[in-house]
Amino acid sequence: xxxxxxxxxxxxxxxxxxxxxxxxxxxxxxxxxxxxxxxxxxxxxxxxxxxxxxxxxxxxxxxxxxxxxxxxxxxxxxxxxxxxxxxxxxxxxxxxxxxxxxxxxxxxxxxxxxxxxxxxxxxxxxxxxxxxxxxxxxxxxxxxxxxxxxxxxxxxxxxxxxxxxxxxxxxxxxxxxxxxxxxxxxxxxxxxxxxxxxxxxxxxxxxxxxxxxxxxxxxxxxxxxxxxxxxxxxxxxxxxxxxxxxxxxxxxxxxxxxxxxxxxxxxxxxxxxxxxxxxxxxxxxxxxxxxxxxxxxxxxxxxxxxxxxxxxxxxxxxxxx
Numbered sequence: 248x249x250x251x252x253x254x255x256x257x258x259x260x261x262x263x264x265x266x267x268x269x270x271x272x273x274x275x276x277x278x279x280x281x282x283x284x285x286x287x288x289x290x291x292x293x294x295x296x297x298x299x300x301x302x303x304x305x306x307x308x309x310x311x312x313x314x315x316x317x318x319x320x321x322x323x324x325x326x327x328x329x330x331x332x333x334x335x336x337x338x339x340x341x342x343x344x345x346x347x348x349x350x351x352x353x354x355x356x357x358x359x360x361x362x363x364x365x366x367x368x369x370x371x372x373x374x375x376x377x378x379x380x381x382x383x384x385x386x387x388x389x390x391x392x393x394x395x396x397x398x399x400x401x402x403x404x405x406x407x408x409x410x411x412x413x414x415x416x417x418x419x420x421x422x423x424x425x426x427x428x429x430x431x432x433x434x435x436x437x438x439x440x441x442x443x444x445x446x447x448x449x450x451x452x453x454x455x456x457x458x459x460x461x462x463x464x465x466x467x468x469x470x471x472x473x474x475x476x477x478x479x480x481x482x483x484x485x486x487x488x489x490x491x492x493x494x495x496x497x498x499x500x501x502x503x504x505x506x507x508x509x510x511x512x513x514x515x516x517x518x519x520x521x522x523x524x525x526x527x528x529x530x531x532x533x534x535x536x537x538x539x540x541x542x543x544x545x546x547x548x549x550x551x552x553x554x555x556x557x558x559x560x561x562x563x564x565x566x567x568x
Contacts, residue, residue, distance in 0.1 A: 418463025454486030461495030
């Protein structure tokens with residue numbers, strides 16, 4: 248009984264060895280057959296067959312073939328270094344990602360994702376360029392003219408992704424991305440100036456005033472406070488009433504009136520009127536998110552001389568655009 252069992256085991260092992268050797272031989276033959284095949288064609292897809300803006304198939308083909316000096320069609324598959332070709336493509340400023348592979352029909356598939364600019368930058372040294380959502384610096388030469396947020400007085404000739412200036416680069420990226428996604432701000436903002444202390448000043452198209460924005464922290468809340476001020480105050484008083492509007496400080500908007508011949512009584516009354524407008528805003532529904540405004544925290548009007556300032560105090564969570 249034991250001898251028969253051992254014989255069966257030996258036979259099974261022998262069968263598995265033969266099967267494994269056959270499979271290995273087939274695999275090697277398949278690999279050799281594949282390696283001996285040549286590239287029949289190539290296919291280029293940009294932005295997953297979406298609309299390409301800054302690059303086209305001819306540009307990609309020229310990069311791959313070194314302007315026609317290197318062939319693709321007819322070249323043996325085993326001789327392709329796909330990683331090297333991907334890296335060659337990615338050296339182009341407008342190519343964000345490149346994926347290359349062969350399909351079962353010996354076609355080289357080339358999938359390209361191009362970079363999309365989110366802002367135009369003007370430096371203090373007079374240079375200008377685009378940046379994308381990852382802060383990659385993009386050239387203007389040959390680029391299609393774009394309607395983008397404009398940032399002026401950038402202190403460096405190149406975008407820094409590390410070190411002290413990386414914070415400013417990241418804030419520019421976040422602000423420009425936010426502005427791009429909001430039709431109101433895209434229509435209203437002419438440019439954003441960067442001050443020597445790396446804060447932002449917004450120059451709007453509507454009205455003759457400057458918005459002191461501060462740094463790029465809490466930018467969504469700052470834009471919302473400014474939006475409420477525009478909607479509830481300037482829409483009633485006129486957009487040329489103030490020379491400066493300050494949203495830098497948490498929970499408030501400060502408007503500096505043009506001229507200083509404003510009485511203390513008028514200033515206090517103006518402040519009360521503005522506070523009343525903000526209080527009424529809690530009952531309104533913001534169209535962009537269809538969400539009711541929450542109640543404001545208690546606000547007090549102090550008996551101080553405001554001269555040429557109107558100030559709005561609001562809880563950060565009381566209004567959401």
